[in-house]
Amino acid sequence: MNKTESLTGSFLIAMPSMPDPRFEKSVILLTSYSKEGATGILINKPYEMNINEVFNNMGIEKNENKNDIPVLNGGPVEMDKGFIIHNADLELKGSTEIEGINCAVNTTKESLAVLYEKEAPLEANLYLGYCGWTSGQLDNEIKSNDWLICNSHKDIIFSKKYDLMWEKLINEMGLNLSFLSNKSGLA
Template structure:
């Protein structure tokens, strides 16, 4: 029996989603089962906040200069909590495997590893907050054409061209966003 759970898939917000927090969002589903789903938006930078800035605020030492990668808005739930989505070459005690070579870690240990040049994951994004759904909610939203799904790939998840990620994700499905409508229908 093939699983219908979407862990490791990208959710692409459809036009007219009706919630400005999710307009043109691209969300990696990190956990999904019959009880709930949770994901991290991978294309919504926090204006003016970089990972080195945040590490400094948290008094986490860094070894050398770091790229000024932005912190992302992961979603509207628990926005004060940090989530690091990274390649699976790094694991902490409480890391959660996602799918497709991706891992999610929420401990201070991963932040310290990001600041250390010899211990960090090969690729990582740091997001504040997450998107969450209750039992059956995500499945219902997909049936109602709120979201499209596409296979995640490392290049799209970790790319720093945030303005085009949503369009490129649609392109993986062969969809040109100018032909999308905010109206849904049934044939």
């Protein structure tokens, strides 16, 4: 596996000194990473709405949903577009598996309707928008010490403890927030 493939499916964790306020204390699941660029979904910034409200906003009348699927801010790109991250064991037409983790991403309205009708419990989240980087942009941000990288796991992705994710992952890495520096360098 080469370096460009290895980051897909990883978490990006914003450093405490993150210069962009949109990503303060953010956790991003990288859904693709190559020499052409990278994409990811911000997983810990919930909106104050659920899937029922999304359907209402789309003009689709449904009975109250069996599933309280959360709706989260997936990132600043195409914020009117929905992205579903779900357990890969749940087969949805049009899903693309995310390498390195038992999850998949889907953008079809048909899949959203299927999720809406599924019986609970269900491992799925709906995100509006995504994060995107051009060729070399994410690499430069990592070198500038804007992001930490760690292995991802489903427990975090489908946890509803959004306000605790960032600090939990930093602690799992064995890091102490008070010792993290925004200075980067090479040894």
